[in-house]
Amino acid sequence: MEKILQLLIEGEPFNTSQMAEVLNYSVEEVEARLAELKEKNILLGWRPVFNPAKEIDDWVRAVIEVKIKPEREGGFDRLSERISRFDEVESCYLMSGAYDLLVFVKGHHLKAVAGFVSERLATIDGVLSTATHFMLRAYKEQGFLLPGAREDPEKPKISP
Numbered sequence: 001m002e003k004i005l006q007l008l009i010e011g012e013p014f015n016t017s018q019m020a021e022v023l024n025y026s027v028e029e030v031e032a033r034l035a036e037l038k039e040k041n042i043l044l045g046w047r048p049v050f051n052p053a054k055e056i057d058d059w060v061r062a063v064i065e066v067k068i069k070p071e072r073e074g075g076f077d078r079l080s081e082r083i084s085r086f087d088e089v090e091s092c093y094l095m096s097g098a099y100d101l102l103v104f105v106k107g108h109h110l111k112a113v114a115g116f117v118s119e120r121l122a123t124i125d126g127v128l129s130t131a132t133h134f135m136l137r138a139y140k141e142q143g144f145l146l147p148g149a150r151e152d153p154e155k156p157k158i159s160p
Contacts, residue, residue, distance in 0.1 A: 004033050008046055051138075051146050059106050061090075061135040062113050064121070065099035067128040076100060079126045088116045099131070110134065 003023050007014055016034070020027045037043035068079050076094055080101060084092040091104040103121075107113035113132070122130050138146055 063133045064103040065131040066101040069126045
């Protein structure tokens with residue numbers, strides 16, 4: 001795998017000069033390679049990983065299983081891309097198995113997500129059914145274990 005991408009994937013908060021030092025490249029080489037990765041649409045951007053329990057704004061997140069009817073020309077693509085364009089949709093994946101799409105959505109409250117599903121998503125021609133699962137608590141986010149596991153005061157820290 002591309003060494004620069006590996007650094008980014010591992011979540012290292014390096015700037016270009018730090019990447020150059022770690023990889024034994026010049027700063028110009030790192031900047032040129034990043035520009036090339038962006039131009040080829042390999043690197044679309046990067047974002048910090050937030051602890052959902054510590055976010056400033058309270059958000060409701062849900063995973064929605066969606067069954068859709070494939071179209072004669074294009075299969076699942078046109079409808080999947082249409083669903084992906086909604087602002088509420090964070091991620092959308094074509095899946096094998098009992099449903100066709102796995103859609104991750106985010107809203108300001110439960111009613112907003114429920115309204116999105118019932119009024120906008122489920123009413124699209126070609127959407128056959130939806131099953132919504134609300135996320136209650138995150139334990140790992142994008143490869144990072146999240147701090148804050150509650151300790152039981154009644155349970156000893158070390159078991160015999």
